[in-house]
Amino acid sequence: MIIRDGVFTRSLYVLVLTIVFLISTCSCGGSKKFPLMKRRNQATKDVVTTENLKGRPGQGYYIAILFGTPPQRINVLVDTGSSNFAIASRPHPYLPLYFHADQSKTFVPLNRPVAVPYTQGNWQGELGTDFIQFIDALNVTVNVNVALIKSSENFFINGSNWEGILGLGYTHLSKPDSSVIPVFDQFVIDNVVDDTFSMQLCSSSELDPSAEPTVAGTLVFGETDEDLYKGDLFYTPIVKKWYYEVIITDFAVNGVSLGLNCKKYNYDKTIVDSGTTNLRVPEDVFNAILVHLKKYDRLGVPDEFWIGRQMMCWNYDKTPWEEFPDMSISLLSSVSSSKEFILKITPQLYLRETIERGPLPGQHCYKFAITKAERGTVIGAVIMEGFYVVFDRENVQVGFAATTCGAEGRLNPRSSVSGPFNRGNKKRSLYRVSFCKFQS
Numbered sequence: 292m293i294i295r296d297g298v299f300t301r302s303l304y305v306l307v308l309t310i311v312f313l314i315s316t317c318s319c320g321g322s323k324k325f326p327l328m329k330r331r332n333q334a335t336k337d338v339v340t341t342e343n344l345k346g347r348p349g350q351g352y353y354i355a356i357l358f359g360t361p362p363q364r365i366n367v368l369v370d371t372g373s374s375n376f377a378i379a380s381r382p383h384p385y386l387p388l389y390f391h392a393d394q395s396k397t398f399v400p401l402n403r404p405v406a407v408p409y410t411q412g413n414w415q416g417e418l419g420t421d422f423i424q425f426i427d428a429l430n431v432t433v434n435v436n437v438a439l440i441k442s443s444e445n446f447f448i449n450g451s452n453w454e455g456i457l458g459l460g461y462t463h464l465s466k467p468d469s470s471v472i473p474v475f476d477q478f479v480i481d482n483v484v485d486d487t488f489s490m491q492l493c494s495s496s497e498l499d500p501s502a503e504p505t506v507a508g509t510l511v512f513g514e515t516d517e518d519l520y521k522g523d524l525f526y527t528p529i530v531k532k533w534y535y536e537v538i539i540t541d542f543a544v545n546g547v548s549l550g551l552n553c554k555k556y557n558y559d560k561t562i563v564d565s566g567t568t569n570l571r572v573p574e575d576v577f578n579a580i581l582v583h584l585k586k587y588d589r590l591g592v593p594d595e596f597w598i599g600r601q602m603m604c605w606n607y608d609k610t611p612w613e614e615f616p617d618m619s620i621s622l623l624s625s626v627s628s629s630k631e632f633i634l635k636i637t638p639q640l641y642l643r644e645t646i647e648r649g650p651l652p653g654q655h656c657y658k659f660a661i662t663k664a665e666r667g668t669v670i671g672a673v674i675m676e677g678f679y680v681v682f683d684r685e686n687v688q689v690g691f692a693a694t695t696c697g698a699e700g701r702l703n704p705r706s707s708v709s710g711p712f713n714r715g716n717k718k719r720s721l722y723r724v725s726f727c728k729f730q731s
Contacts, residue, residue, distance in 0.1 A: 632710030
């Protein structure tokens, strides 16, 4: 150490104060809570937050984990629309690897069968427990419930690069019953993190137009990250703790309301689901959206495109975004007030880039990312890609803010959140929650 006049004394004093501070903030007999991701180094402003989510367009976002002892690396789909943590435990033609339970010294079988159906696909397996650690995170290991997938149908996706699923929904959705504690709940129970997590999903990369498109993003457990959004966070209440169920109050195209009763949007539920690719809406809503969109069509968009059977392709950097109008989704701001806020949904969100390329060199192809649902609405990944989304379970609400995803060559969604706006008196707001949700 080089000692200059007075510097050593001051340094020693600072060191002593630091040690005293660390001792005083230590919760002896308790556990310290950690954010499960690498944060910006406050002393090095040019170090950015770690992107710990990856994927391919239309095939979901996954995060890498270490599981078992010794640890085996596995990628798992991040899904807020389910609650089970499940990984492949047998060979599958679409998978490069799977979890070898017999090679983990800490795996404990529970001898309980489990089966989980999804909107598309399903799997069957056996429950057990073992230790999980997130790779792009602090060195925290927790013993959690897991389902070892023995068989599946239309679940795994060829080339998706994930071998399991991390359900982040509430315990109410756990299969076979709510005694199976989800991974995130276990982290909260063990006092590792606070009861909140957040996501920034960043859509396709435009860094290399000749390369296959990829997606990336960031999952933050235990807190929000100010580097991942701009402007204010607006919150909508979670009206039922199973899925992340919220209330849509209106839907508009180019600033013009669809004019539908809000029950059309929310019956039997509206959920925020990172595991679903598209914005899924009931048939009446879908048809109304098309009527409004076609009023602005100057490109001669074929009907087959609107119903998802055909792609549209343009040369790189020549996609005519300006020919497609903005949309918006209005969400209830509070069950105890008459306010709502508005998510601006740009064509960069509802036109989803595909893995397939066009017939001519350098062409990028897109599909219409709004599809019909039998009932209810699913705010899927294509909408979440425009926003930083906070699942604030502690305060039973979901937050939205404009994303910072447009940096570093990724598609700028031009999305925004505005509000809050008044929609009438308090009595009408309370009525609106009941009316929008429960009427058929």
